[in-house]
Amino acid sequence: MGHGWEGVVLKLFRGKDFRFTVTGAEDVTDHYRRLHVTDGGMLAQTGVHPTMWVRLWFDNAGKPHQRAYTLVDPDPEKGTFSLEFALHDGCASEWARKAGPGDTIEATVQGTGFDLPQPEPSRLLVVGDTAALPAVNSLLESMPGIPATIWFETQHASDRELPLGVDPALHEVHWIDRQASGAELVKQAKAGLAAAVEDAPDAYAWITCDTTTTRALTAYVRKELGLPKDRVHALGYWRPGRG
Numbered sequence: 001m002g003h004g005w006e007g008v009v010l011k012l013f014r015g016k017d018f019r020f021t022v023t024g025a026e027d028v029t030d031h032y033r034r035l036h037v038t039d040g041g042m043l044a045q046t047g048v049h050p051t052m053w054v055r056l057w058f059d060n061a062g063k064p065h066q067r068a069y070t071l072v073d074p075d076p077e078k079g080t081f082s083l084e085f086a087l088h089d090g091c092a093s094e095w096a097r098k099a100g101p102g103d104t105i106e107a108t109v110q111g112t113g114f115d116l117p118q119p120e121p122s123r124l125l126v127v128g129d130t131a132a133l134p135a136v137n138s139l140l141e142s143m144p145g146i147p148a149t150i151w152f153e154t155q156h157a158s159d160r161e162l163p164l165g166v167d168p169a170l171h172e173v174h175w176i177d178r179q180a181s182g183a184e185l186v187k188q189a190k191a192g193l194a195a196a197v198e199d200a201p202d203a204y205a206w207i208t209c210d211t212t213t214t215r216a217l218t219a220y221v222r223k224e225l226g227l228p229k230d231r232v233h234a235l236g237y238w239r240p241g242r243g
Contacts, residue, residue: 015110016054018042018100022103029158032130033085033096034072042109050142051114051135056083057106060091066108067092068237070134086130116142117231120197121204124148125196127189127217129178130159131237132208137165139206148170149196151189153178153209182213190220197225204231211236 018040026034042054053070074081085096095105124146128136130153140148148171154160155178166173174192178186197203205221207214218234221227 015108015243016045018107018109019056019203020056020083020105020107022099022105023101025100025232027158028084028163029159029161031156032162033087033089035083035085035096035099037081037083037105039074039079039081040107041079042107043074043079045116048074048076048108049112049114050116051138053112053135055108055110056090056092057108058095065091072134072137073124080084084134086133094166117204119202120146121200121202121231122147123196123200123203125193125203125205125221126150126152127187127193127205127207127209127213129153129209130155131235133162133164135208136206137163140165140171145170149192150174151176151185151192153182153185153213182210185209186213186216189217191219193217194225197221197227202231203227205233207232207234208237211239 020040022035022036022037024036028034048071051070052074053068055066055068058065058067069083069085072082072084085093087093087097099105107224120143124139124143126136126139126148128150136152150164150166150171152164152173153176160175164173174188176188178185193205195215205227207217208219214234214236218232221232222229
């Protein structure tokens with residue numbers, strides 16, 4: 001399958017193409033699936049860094065469609081890692097539901113760089129949802145010992161069973177049921193972020209949820225709360241209706 005104009009652009013920006021092979025699959029919950037893969041030599045070429053992600057290519061009614069996924073438990077020596085899918089409608093979830101040992105998927109690595117904030121913040125402020133779970137876990141693991149406040153949006157009752165890698169002694173989690181296209185998350189996160197930034201002006205904010213919510217909260221922490229650009233990481237992970 002060709003990658004269309006998006007693939008051409010990624011090539012121009014020195015994107016590297018690989019093919020992953022599925023070695024196993026497990027249903028973490030009824031709406032969340034984990035696939036184990038071999039990396040096709042990727043990690044030996046690229047190395048690994050916190051919150052590292054790749055673009056996977058899916059067939060969408062004969063047209064190429066790419067979505068980004070964070071690596072879970074990457075092992076450069078073995079050339080393996082896992083990929084996690086918050087299941088909903090769309091070609092990516094459809095592929096993940098059916099994928100099993102021996103199936104392959106094309107991938108491109110480009111634009112995945114992330115540097116841990118320096119100096120280290122006294123607190124992490126994290127806003128995310130099930131699509132961002134692997135990235136949130138990678139971030140927390142890469143910054144051990146730093147307290148964090150997390151606003152985590154769920155869409156299904158079983159989402160509260162997901163393996164959010166928190167330490168109760170360090171991490172405070174606010175579970176928020178998704179309502180009105182993220183409005184409840186925005187409301188609760190704004191109130192909590194304001195109080196947290198007042199207590200910890202050097203805090204680092206990580207905002208990775210749906211695109212609309214991410215934009216709203218990013219504008220709030222930058223313009224209203226005054227966090228500098230280098231203390232905010234914001235990326236819209238998905239848009240309603242897109243698989």
